[in-house]
Amino acid sequence: MSSDLTTELIGAFRWNDPGHDFPHLVSDLSGWWRSPSILHALGPALAGLFVAEQPTVVVAPEVTGFVVGPLVAIALEVGFVEAYKGGHAPVAEPMTWAQAAPDHKGRRLSLGVRTRQLRPGDRALIVDDWITTGAQSRALGEIVTACGAVPVGTAAIVAECTPEVAAELRVRSILRAEQL
Numbered sequence: 023m024s025s026d027l028t029t030e031l032i033g034a035f036r037w038n039d040p041g042h043d044f045p046h047l048v049s050d051l052s053g054w055w056r057s058p059s060i061l062h063a064l065g066p067a068l069a070g071l072f073v074a075e076q077p078t079v080v081v082a083p084e085v086t087g088f089v090v091g092p093l094v095a096i097a098l099e100v101g102f103v104e105a106y107k108g109g110h111a112p113v114a115e116p117m118t119w120a121q122a123a124p125d126h127k128g129r130r131l132s133l134g135v136r137t138r139q140l141r142p143g144d145r146a147l148i149v150d151d152w153i154t155t156g157a158q159s160r161a162l163g164e165i166v167t168a169c170g171a172v173p174v175g176t177a178a179i180v181a182e183c184t185p186e187v188a189a190e191l192r193v194r195s196i197l198r199a200e201q202l
C-alpha cells in the first residue's frame with residue numbers, strides 16, 4: 023500500500039460534531055472525493071488488495087459504495103453491480119434481496135441486487151468505503167451466493183470491524199479506523 027495514499031487519506035478526513043445533542047462525532051469523507059490525487063489512487067489501491075483472487079465483478083451498496091465501487095471496477099477492468107437499500111421506489115425487475123443484521127447505525131436494512139446482473143460463475147468483490155459491524159457486507163455476500171456467484175471478499179477504505187468479522191468476510195482495507 024502506498025504510504026502517500028494513506029497519509030493523504032488521513033489528512034483529508036474529518037470527524038465532525040453535528041451538535042444538537044447528537045451523541046457522537048460523524049465521519050466526513052468529502053475531502054477524499056474532492057482530492058484528484060486520492061480519487062486517482064483509490065481504485066488501483068483497493069483493486070490491488072484482491073487482484074490475486076481474480077474478481078469478475080464488483081458489487082457495492084448505495085450511497086457511498088456507488089462512488090468507490092466503480093473506481094475499483096475500472097482498475098480491475100470488470101463491471102459494476104449496484105446494491106440498493108430497500109425503502110425507496112421499487113426496481114421494476116426481478117431482484118435478489120437479503121436482510122442485513124443491525125448495522126453501525128442500528129438499522130436493519132434490506133439490500134437488493136438485480137438478479138440478472140450476477141451470473142453463476144461470477145467471482146464478486148464487495149467494495150465499500152467503511153466496514154463497522156459488517157452487516158451490509160455480509161448481506162451482500164448472501165445475495166452473491168444466492169445468485170450462484172462466489173464472494174471473494176470485501177475491499178474497504180476503512181475497517182472498524184473486529185478481527186472475527188474481518189476474517190469471516192475476508193475484509194482487506196487501506197486503513198483501520200484508529201488511524202483517523
Ligand SMILES: O=P(O)(O)OC[C@H]1O[C@H](OP(=O)(O)OP(=O)(O)O)[C@H](O)[C@@H]1O
Binds near residue numbers: 151157
Ligand atoms: O459494517 P456496517 O455496520 O454494515 O456499516 C458499513 C456501511 O455503513 C455505511 O453506509 P451508510 O448507509 O451508513 O452510509 P452511506 O449512505 O454513505 O453509504 C458504509 O458506506 C457501509 O455501507
Ligand SMILES: Nc1ncnc2[nH]cnc12
Binds near residue numbers: 153
Ligand atoms: N461512514 C461510515 N460507515 C460505517 N461506519 C462508520 N462509522 C463512522 N463512519 C462510518
